[in-house]
Amino acid sequence: MTQIADINKIQEERLGHKIYLELKKKLIVGELMPGEGLSIRKVAEEYKVSAMPVREALRQLAIEQALISAAKKAYRVPDLTAGQAADLFFVRSILEGAAAEIATANATKADFKLLEKLIVGMNKYWQAKDAKSFLFTNYQFHSHITSLSSNSALQAMIDGIYLRTGPWLAHGITELVDLDAWKADHSGIVNALRARDAKTVRRLVEEDAYWGVSIYSAIDNT
Known part of the structure; x- marks a missing residue:
């Protein structure tokens, strides 16, 4: 392989990763919905690029089960049953709760400041009914707490589950619940982190993620 070919390959890999991150965000904020x-x-x-980096990005998302292959050159967002969606939220609840409990001992003043800033953003977007911005900021909030666990295996599992539940969380808050009535206790999570109350942190994080279980289990049982 020539030096130019090497450079082109590196550029395509970087471009593929960039497209992967863009599509990942679309899944998280509900721009890509179940069945799409x-x-x-x-x-x-x-994205005004060649097919190769796109193929790699879509293939990676399929490996992570965020997409499924629908044809030779096409993919789609899994169209789960309500029961399957509830199962994913249950797994996310357990894993995130475990990571948050571990993270409690590692959180610093800088982390509290960042998390509080994200809460301000979430509240602003919620009041403005800007679901996409709310969902991405919500993802940043939860991901930061997970990262404080310093457990890369746990982080990878949670991120994969979050990616798979993203379209269903978006569908839930935009189509299934009263936006004025739904309220997550993000401030309570930060307060418990600051108090080094690991058990309460775990409980509140689990309850936050368990919301999806409650919504989709109710639909599955109707």
Whole structure:
């Protein structure tokens, strides 16, 4: 392989990772909803790139089960049953709670400040009914707490589950609940972190993620 070919390969890999991150964000904020299809050609046209980096990005998301292969050159967001969605939220609840409990001993004043800033953002976006911005800031909040566990295996599992539940969380808060009535206790989580109350941190984080279990289990049983 020539030096130029090496450079082109590196550039395509970087571009593929960038597209992967963009599509990941779309899944998290509900721009890609359950059952929605993505073709390599259309995604390549959207980002004005060749098919190769798009193919790699979509393939990676399929490996993580955030997408499934629908045809030779197409993928789609899994269209789960309500019961399957509830199961994913249950797993996320347990894993996030465990990570948050571990994280309690590691959180610093800088972490509290960042988390409180994210809460301000979430509250602002919620009042403005800006679901996409709320969902991404919510993801940043939960991901930061998970990262404080310093357990890379746990972080990877949680991020994968979060990616798979993203479209269903978006569907839930935009279509299934009263926005004026729904309220998560994010401030309570930070207060418990500051108090080094690991058990309460775990409980509150589990309850926050368990919301999806409650919503989709109710639908599954109707």
